[in-house]
Amino acid sequence: MSGRSLRRHITSGLMTGLVAVLSFTAVLALVLILGDLIAKGASSLNWDFFTKNPVPAGQSGGGVANAIVGTGIIVGLAALIGLPIGIGTGLYLAEYGSGRLGWIVRFVADVLNGTPSIVIGIFAWTWLVRPMGGYSALAGSVALAALMIPMIARTTEEMVRLVPHSLREAALALGYPRWRTSLRVVARTALAGIVTGCLVGVARIAGETAPLLFTALGNLNFSTSVTQPMQTLPHQIYEYASGPFAEWHRLAWASALVLMSLVLLLGVTARWAIRQRHGSAR
Amino acid sequence: MAPPADARLRLEAVRLTALYGRRAVVKDVSILFPAHTVTAVIGPSGCGKSTFLRCLNRMHELSEGGWVTGRVLLDGADVYDDAVDPVQLRRRIGMVFQRPTPFPTMSIYDNVAAGLRVNGHRGRRAQDDVVERALTQAALWDEVKDRLRASALALSGGQQQRLCIARALAPQPEVLLLDEPTASLDPAGTQRIEELCHELKRLYTIVIVTHNMQQAARVSDYTAFFYLGDLVEVGRTDELFTRPNEERTEAYITGRFG
Amino acid sequence: MPDRYRSVTEAAYVSGRMTTLPINPATTPDAVPAPVPEPHWQTLRGRNVGDRLYRATLTALALVLPLLLVTLLAELVVGAWPAIRRFGLPFVWTSVWDPVAGVFGAAPMIFGTLASSLLALLIAVPLALGVAIYLTEFSPKWLRQPIAFLVELLAAIPSVVYGLWGIFVLIPFLRSYVVPPLRAALGWTPLFGGVFYGNSLLAGGIILAIMIVPYIAAVSREVLLAVPASQREAALGMGATRWEAVWTAVVPYGRAGLIGAVILGLGRALGETMAVTMVIGNRHDISLSVLQPAYTMAAAIANEFSEAVSDLHLAAMFEVGLVLFVVTVIVNACARLLIWRVARGTAVGSRAL
Numbered sequence: 001m002s003g004r005s006l007r008r009h010i011t012s013g014l015m016t017g018l019v020a021v022l023s024f025t026a027v028l029a030l031v032l033i034l035g036d037l038i039a040k041g042a043s044s045l046n047w048d049f050f051t052k053n054p055v056p057a058g059q060s061g062g063g064v065a066n067a068i069v070g071t072g073i074i075v076g077l078a079a080l081i082g083l084p085i086g087i088g089t090g091l092y093l094a095e096y097g098s099g100r101l102g103w104i105v106r107f108v109a110d111v112l113n114g115t116p117s118i119v120i121g122i123f124a125w126t127w128l129v130r131p132m133g134g135y136s137a138l139a140g141s142v143a144l145a146a147l148m149i150p151m152i153a154r155t156t157e158e159m160v161r162l163v164p165h166s167l168r169e170a171a172l173a174l175g176y177p178r179w180r181t182s183l184r185v186v187a188r189t190a191l192a193g194i195v196t197g198c199l200v201g202v203a204r205i206a207g208e209t210a211p212l213l214f215t216a217l218g219n220l221n222f223s224t225s226v227t228q229p230m231q232t233l234p235h236q237i238y239e240y241a242s243g244p245f246a247e248w249h250r251l252a253w254a255s256a257l258v259l260m261s262l263v264l265l266l267g268v269t270a271r272w273a274i275r276q277r278h279g280s281a282r
Numbered sequence: 283m284a285p286p287a288d289a290r291l292r293l294e295a296v297r298l299t300a301l302y303g304r305r306a307v308v309k310d311v312s313i314l315f316p317a318h319t320v321t322a323v324i325g326p327s328g329c330g331k332s333t334f335l336r337c338l339n340r341m342h343e344l345s346e347g348g349w350v351t352g353r354v355l356l357d358g359a360d361v362y363d364d365a366v367d368p369v370q371l372r373r374r375i376g377m378v379f380q381r382p383t384p385f386p387t388m389s390i391y392d393n394v395a396a397g398l399r400v401n402g403h404r405g406r407r408a409q410d411d412v413v414e415r416a417l418t419q420a421a422l423w424d425e426v427k428d429r430l431r432a433s434a435l436a437l438s439g440g441q442q443q444r445l446c447i448a449r450a451l452a453p454q455p456e457v458l459l460l461d462e463p464t465a466s467l468d469p470a471g472t473q474r475i476e477e478l479c480h481e482l483k484r485l486y487t488i489v490i491v492t493h494n495m496q497q498a499a500r501v502s503d504y505t506a507f508f509y510l511g512d513l514v515e516v517g518r519t520d521e522l523f524t525r526p527n528e529e530r531t532e533a534y535i536t537g538r539f540g
Numbered sequence: 541m542p543d544r545y546r547s548v549t550e551a552a553y554v555s556g557r558m559t560t561l562p563i564n565p566a567t568t569p570d571a572v573p574a575p576v577p578e579p580h581w582q583t584l585r586g587r588n589v590g591d592r593l594y595r596a597t598l599t600a601l602a603l604v605l606p607l608l609l610v611t612l613l614a615e616l617v618v619g620a621w622p623a624i625r626r627f628g629l630p631f632v633w634t635s636v637w638d639p640v641a642g643v644f645g646a647a648p649m650i651f652g653t654l655a656s657s658l659l660a661l662l663i664a665v666p667l668a669l670g671v672a673i674y675l676t677e678f679s680p681k682w683l684r685q686p687i688a689f690l691v692e693l694l695a696a697i698p699s700v701v702y703g704l705w706g707i708f709v710l711i712p713f714l715r716s717y718v719v720p721p722l723r724a725a726l727g728w729t730p731l732f733g734g735v736f737y738g739n740s741l742l743a744g745g746i747i748l749a750i751m752i753v754p755y756i757a758a759v760s761r762e763v764l765l766a767v768p769a770s771q772r773e774a775a776l777g778m779g780a781t782r783w784e785a786v787w788t789a790v791v792p793y794g795r796a797g798l799i800g801a802v803i804l805g806l807g808r809a810l811g812e813t814m815a816v817t818m819v820i821g822n823r824h825d826i827s828l829s830v831l832q833p834a835y836t837m838a839a840a841i842a843n844e845f846s847e848a849v850s851d852l853h854l855a856a857m858f859e860v861g862l863v864l865f866v867v868t869v870i871v872n873a874c875a876r877l878l879i880w881r882v883a884r885g886t887a888v889g890s891r892a893l
Contacts, residue, residue, distance in 0.1 A: 012783035016678050022670025023679070026757070027690045029750050033697060033705050040708075088601030096595060101602070108605045114804075114872035115865060116811025118841050119612070122861045125845075126615040146608055153605065170383040173341060174397040174449065175373035179594030188387050207698025210813040210838070214846040234700045238814060241704045249708065256701045263696050369588065 034260070041257030044250050053222050054236075060247045064255050066222040067236040071259075073224060074140050074216055074232055075206045082145035082205075083152060083198055090156025090194070095182045097157070106157075109150035120146050121211035129215055137223075137230035140216025144205040151204065155197030159190040192274050199270035203263045209234035233259045292317040292487040293338065293375075293457050298352035300330070300337050302345070308334045310352070311513040313506055315457070320479050320488040322502035322519065324495055326539060330511040331491045335459050338489065339375040340368040356456070373397070376450035377459040381466050382442035384434035384449075391430040393445055397453040412452055419485070420448035421478055440471025447478065451486075458482065460490040464497065476501050495535060499523055507531045616865060619858030622851065631859060637824040639849045644856040646863065648824045652741065652834035653864075656820065657809040659745030659830065660752060665802055668753045672760035677772075677786045688761070695754035703818030706747045711738040711819060714746075719831065730828040739821035742830040747819055748809045756805035759879060763797030764790060800878030807872040811864065813838040837864040 048063050055062035089109070093102055124143035129135055163186045171185040172178070187194070209232075217229040218239060224230075233255055240252035293315040300308035308330040315321050323331045336342040337350055340361060353360045361371050376397075384393050394413045413430070417423040422444040426437070434445060443463060450458060460479075464472035479488055479501045492498050498505050499519060506516035507530075515528045526532045533539060623631065627644060634645025671691055675684055719736045726732045767790050775789035776782075791798065821833020822843055837860050848854035 008781050008784065012781035015783040015787070019670040019674040019678060022667050023674040023687055023691075026667050026671050026694070026753050027687060029753075030690055030694050030697075032709075033701070036705060036709050037701070085601050085604050088598050089605060092598035092602035096598065097602075101599070105602050105605055108609045110876060111869055111872070112605065112609060114807050114811075114868055115612075116813065116838055116868055118811070118813045118838050119616070119861050119865050122619075122841070122845065122858070123608075123612045123615060126619060127611070149608070150605060153602075164383075166379060166381060166383045167385065169341065169344075170379060170446070171385075171396075172344060173339060173372055173377035173379075175369055175371075175400050175453065177369045177400075177588045177590050179588070179590045180400065182594065185385060189385070191387070203696065207696075207700070209698070209700045210842060213842055217846075234698055234814075237700045237704055238818070241700075241707055241818060252704055253708075256704050259698060260701060263698065264693075267693075267696055367588075 037253065037257045037260055040250075041253035041255075044254035045257065049251075049254055054220055054251075057243075058245060058247075062251075064231075064233065064236055064251065064258075066219060067231045067233045067255065068258070069222065069224065070137070070216075070219070070230040071206060071232045071234075071262075073226070074137050074144065074212070074230060075202060077137070077141035077226065078144035078148060078205055079198075079202055081141060082148035082201075085145070086149040086152025086201070087156050087194060087198070089149065089153035091160065091182065091187060093153065093157040094160035094186075095178075105153075109153050112146075112150040113154065116210070117143075117147055117208055118210040118213070121213060121215055124211065124215045132227070134227075135215060135217040135229040137216045137226040137228065140212045140230065140232070141226070143211035143215050144208060147208065147211060148201050148205050151201045152197055155201070156190075156194050159193030159197060160186060162193065163189045196270040196274045199266050199273070203266035203270070206266070207234055207259060207263055209238050233262075292357065293489070294355040295334075295338070296353040296355060298334070298337055298350065298354060300333050300342055300348070300350050303347045307511050308337065308508075309511040311508075313513060313516055315487055315489055316504075317487050318483050318485075319503040320483050320490060320501055321504040321506060321516075322498035323489065323491045323506045323508060324493070324498050324534075325508035325514075326534065327493065328510075329508040331508045332461055334508065335377075335461050335489060335491050338457070338459055339372050339377055341372075341377065343368075373400070373453050374455050375457045375459060376453070376455035377461065378443070378446050378450050378463050380462045382439060382446050384437070384442050384445050386433075386435055388434060389431045390426050390434050390437070390445060393434045394448045394452050397449060413448075416448040416452040419451050419482065420444045421474060421481075422448055438471075440467050440474060443467060443471065443475065444478070447475070451482075456487060458486045458488045460488065462491055462493060465493070472497070495523075507534060509534070613865075616858060616862040620855055620862045623855035623859040626852065627856075627859075631856075632863070635824075635826060639844075639853045642850065642852050644853070646837070646840075646856075646860055648826045649835045649837045649840045649860065650863070651826045652744075652820070653810055653836040653838070655830075655834065656741055656744045656748055656816065656836055657806055659741065660748035660809045661802065661806060663746060663749035664753045664756060664805060667749070668756035668801075668805070669760055669798070671753070671757040672764055673786060673791070675757075676761055676764040677790070678782070691754050691757050693754075694750065695758075697751075699751070699812060699814035700818075702747055702751055702815035706743060706815060706819040710746060711743050714738075714740075714743060723831075732831055733829045734827065734832050736831040737821070737833065739819055739833050740831050741820065741827075741834040744816050744820035744834065744836070745830065747815045748812055751812060751815060752805040752809050755808055756801050759801035759804055760798050763794045763801060763879065766797070767793045796878045796881045800875045800881075803871060803875035803878065807868050807875055810868050810871060811838055812836075813842050817842045837861075 048061060050063060050068065051065050052061070052063035053066045054064065089105060093106060096102065097106065120143050123146065124139045128139035128142055132139070167189060168181055168186055171181040176185065212232055212235050216232060216235070218235045219229045219231045237252050237255045237259065240248040240255065243249075295311055295313045298308060298311045299306055311334060323334065325331050333342060338354055342348045342350060350362060353362055355361070356371075356374065360366070385396060388396065391413055394416050395409055398409055398412060414423060414427075417426065422441060425441060426432075429436075434442065437445060443466075447463070464475050467475070476497065479490065482488060483503075490498075490501060492501075502519045504516065505519045505522045507514045507522070507528075509530055515522065515526060515531045517527075522531065523535060526535060623644065627634070631644065631646055632650060633647045634643075635647045636643045636645045637648065638644075671687070675688055679687065715736065715738055719742075722732050723736070771789045771793050772785050775785035780788065816836050817839035820836065820839060822835055822839055823833040824835055825833065827834070841857055841861055841864070844853070845857045848857055
């Protein structure tokens with residue numbers, strides 16, 4: 001039977017090689033995309049790019065200052081709305097979530113987590129754009145916040161659940177009321193994980209375009225008013241990439257590089273934060 | 283070592299039954315804990331001794347489905363009375379658990395002071411004094427006085443457990459409950475804590491749950507033997523271990539079952 | 541103090557301290573212990589104002605999510621109602637999409653959504669499973685974290701960046717190097733017929749595939765890690781090769797979860813908007829050829845929602861949104877059910893990355 005056994009071993013080796021190849025193919029895709037971003041976008045990154053607004057179509061030069069600031073404002077506002085609600089929901093689920101309402105909230109969070117972001121955009125359009133009579137950065141922020149809340153709620157709950165039960169007991173035995181135990185001891189211990197979840201959530205929504213298409217829309221000009229349309233980096237990329245001008249394409253690559261860097265920075269910071277905590281805690 | 287005949291009772295359980303749902307894990311236990319004594323609670327695992335301990339400071343009801351009938355009298359007043367706030371009660375009865383549980387995000391100083399802040403203590407100086415006193419009583423002061431701001435996790439297991447004891451002592455409770463405090467410690471750490479018990483009983487009343495009979499014999503004045511939720515026998519340690527009344531007690535002590 | 545005692549009154553009697561004990565009829569011993577009363581345990585609702593306030597605040601915050609879902613569903617249905625009433629169920633299989641004439645049929649976009657997602661799965665599943673199996677079973681330990689990290693990074697790339705890359709890198713690449721050989725070899729089949737303009741179902745499918753690989757891989761990895769080591773060891777003990785142990789013992793054990801992971805990837809693919817609309821061609825057309833442009837529901841909403849020419853058009857867009865929402869909810873629910881069976885209780889699949 002050595003021939004058969006040999007064939008089995010060859011098969012095993014081949015399949016092992018195959019999954020390795022598949023894995024490296026996946027990694028290759030990433031490398032290609034990131035590489036293209038740098039190759040095609042880095043050369044356009046200059047001072048003008050970051051400080052100037054877009055110039056009229058067809059002309060060269062100009063920058064995406066309005067989009068960068070716009071992303072900052074809209075994402076910041078979305079975080080302001082979404083983080084407290086998300087963290088609060090997560091704390092609720094961890095502390096009081098074993099009952100029926102907890103089950104419902106968890107189920108809803110999972111449903112909303114899987115909802116396409118464009119449907120959330122429709123939601124924000126109906127409740128904010130239509131009544132207000134126009135597109136606004138506020139509507140965009142609300143849409144992004146709605147996207148963020150279920151995400152943050154689940155990661156917060158997960159992180160708080162990781163805190164050992166014995167810690168909660170020790171605090172209670174010391175005469176801590178329940179709310180104080182939950183906040184000052186349990187949540188505080190899980191803080192690094194919660195912050196990580198928040199950073200990852202913010203990174204996710206910073207890259208979202210679909211919900212902004214008919215809420216914040218875009219703006220050719222520099223604007224900081226939340227009741228007016230506002231340009232964001234992802235939307236800028238979309239407009240420029242879909243347009244006919246090579247100049248626009250060039251700017252699109254540069255904007256994509258900036259956006260990707262922002263997302264990566266947030267993600268790396270998140271990982272670093274949790275490693276710091278674990279480092280000192282072990 | 284018998285306390286005088288007019289010794290005040292500090293803590294007393296009266297027909298205490300502890301249940302989870304419909305299942306009773308501590309059945310109709312009545313026991314006295316005289317002031318300034320150490321009482322050891324021994325018995326095989328699962329006999330309800332930890333649950334019993336947790337009834338004394340109303341921690342049992344925090345467990346899913348946990349509830350209690352009967353009374354626990356602290357200086358004559360029932361702690362299970364409707365008018366009693368369990369949160370307040372737990373400041374008068376302190377507890378130390380099996381595994382050391384220092385608050386990981388706090389320094390040594392903050393850990394010890396944790397129980398004080400809840401009480402609304404004011405005054406930095408007063409707090410410093412209390413922290414020092416508690417750490418001294420827990421025989422930890424000399425080892426940490428130079429690094430009070432260091433993370434509590436920098437301490438060894440035995441030191442962490444003594445830190446937890448200091449933390450429990452800082453609010454100056456009347457009773458100290460110890461739930462197998464040396465279970466996760468090495469022999470050196472165990473010995474330190476056993477010595478502590480001897481010293482601390484001058485100031486506090488101590489109830490210690492232990493699965494280690496030799497420890498009970500070393501440390502306690504009175505010993506209570508639990509078996510399957512029943513209080514089989516309780517009495518002075520030296521007499522319980524040498525001339526037990528009950529057959530089950532004798533069987534357990536002589537190691538016929540674990 | 542008495543030397544030993546069994547009951548309160550006995551102790552009191554022996555020590556002669558009867559008067560100091562608050563003797564209560566309830567404490568006199570009975571011969572029979574009291575029967576266990578009916579359960580009526582009190583939940584420890586905080587007497588504390590602090591506890592009550594805390595719980596109320598958290599509950600209020602937690603109610604936002606269910607409120608959000610209800611209002612979302614409500615406004616989708618209300619907004620779609622004119623179209624639902626007008627077109628009824630045939631909306632789903634009619635192909636005509638004429639905003640001017642007021643006739644709307646969503647069949648092309650539904651077809652495109654399904655087709656692009658299926659194509660994406662075809663490409664992504666082997667890749668993702670390969671990654672998951674390689675990382676959990678075969679890769680050297682030091683390689684595990686880096687590769688896992690890199691694959692996860694794929695999920696961090698924003699959709700619009702994928703679209704950008706799709707337009708300017710993938711499509712030219714397909715046009716130059718992939719489609720000519722495909723057409724030469726298989727151009728006679730309906731699958732590869734027609735002229736290739738670049739924007740196509742194929743491009744959409746490939747981009748989607750890359751986008752969903754990290755999700756399927758991450759969940760599959762967790763599913764495989766949840767399989768008890770004893771399964772693999774038993775197979776190895778019976779003389780299986782390493783591959784055989786994995787393929788015949790570990791993978792089948794986690795089969796339900798792996799299928800769940802795939803369905804989760806499907807759920808994500810169904811809802812992807814930006815990357816798809818940038819490369820798929822956005823044409824209301826049903827064609828069997830992957831080289832032809834197509835449309836998806838999400839892409840249609842992205843393009844036409846804000847440009848709706850009439851109220852009916854807008855209602856039709858709402859209806860498309862409703863269909864998309866319902867379909868993704870069902871798909872995700874199935875996925876979670878399957879995953880839950882293997883990796884219970886964890887929030888697997890709910891993470892942002």
